[in-house]
Amino acid sequence: MLPLFALALNGCGENPVHDEAALIELGNYLFFDQRLSGDGSISCATCHDPNHGWADGSPLSQTYPASDGFRNSKSLINVSSRTVFYWDGAYSGSDPSEPTAEMITGKLFLNMHDYLLTERMKQVPEYVALFERALGAEPSFDGVIQSLVAFQTTLTTGDELESLESASVQRGRDLFGGKAQCSTCHSGVRMTDALAHSTGVPENPIIFQDPLRHTAYRVYLKEHEVEDYMTIGQDVGRFAVTKNELDRGAFITPDLRQVADTAPFMHNGVFSTLQEVVRFYDERGEGLGLTPTEMTDVVSFLENLSRAMPEISDMPSPAYQVSAEWLEVSN
């Protein structure tokens, strides 16, 4: 039984970790390295920027050059405690290795071939040394994923609440769990039920007006084998994944622990402030009947959730260069 158990622990294709700190350092470098994109022009940090709450600060994300995006970039803060990934919940699991792999090879993200990536890494002596220290192995695609996942576990903020809270924050907390009904979906420590809901967030018309975003969206629908993919005029959300009519226009409830740092908001970035978000909820359906002061209180509560961002050594352009003896590198 023991070998089976060991296999389950290490997961498929994963290398045993020799040095966790080296693995995180490797992931940190790779995260900021533009060599991870097919044309060498963008990195993970282009769309998950530490200066924009590990999202990108735009309503709709960019993509690999020559297309443009149709979804708001997701913040990677506390990503390692999520169990469902992407606005449409396309991936689930105990860690973000599947979405991380898609970020590298996906045509609309880094558009990188896994073999090409491995060969690029092998020509850089510092990467070879870090892989050896971290995993006791030469550069591999699985190792790249493992190190990026390890790095993402460091992007956390605490759960503990401030002891000094204003009266407005306290009222906001009561409203959040009471009259405003927010905790029906934003529940638990991470403030999400990890389920999809159709909340009626307005469409972002730019997706259907900008040719580059429009084509990217059509490709996404086609890849998900959605019928009428050329004519649909709304973001169908989770429906693309499940094909269940109840999921049309539904999105996964995002966690809110660091929400004040990750504007603009919603899957399509239609709201640029938390005030707009709370007003949207107040006016939705039969309405919540919040007074202006109550709305301000809910916003104060949301703002007060943020904790100090993790300190990461900023490595926007790694100094690592291709070895002068790259011809000697064996493959």
Ligand code: HEC
């Ligand atoms: C061109 C922009 C872009 C690049 C480059 C990019 N991302 Fe993303 N990332 C996004 C967008 C947009 C989403 C949300 C996708 C969705 O929900 O449909 C996302 C989602 C994710 C998620 C899922 C998070 C969640 O909670 O749902 C992870 C993990 C992630 N990215 C990690 C990475 C890593 C690691 C890299 C580098 C290897 C990377 N990303 C590169 C734009 C990008």
Ligand code: HEC
């Ligand atoms: C029915 C479930 C539900 C209820 C009730 C609910 N939310 Fe949400 N919330 C969601 C979902 C789903 C999204 C994502 C919607 C989208 O992107 O289209 C979301 C998004 C958000 C966002 C944007 C987060 C981000 O990262 O972009 C904020 C802020 C938010 N909700 C706060 C609240 C507040 C405050 C309340 C109470 C007034 C509330 N929510 C009530 C399900 C809910």
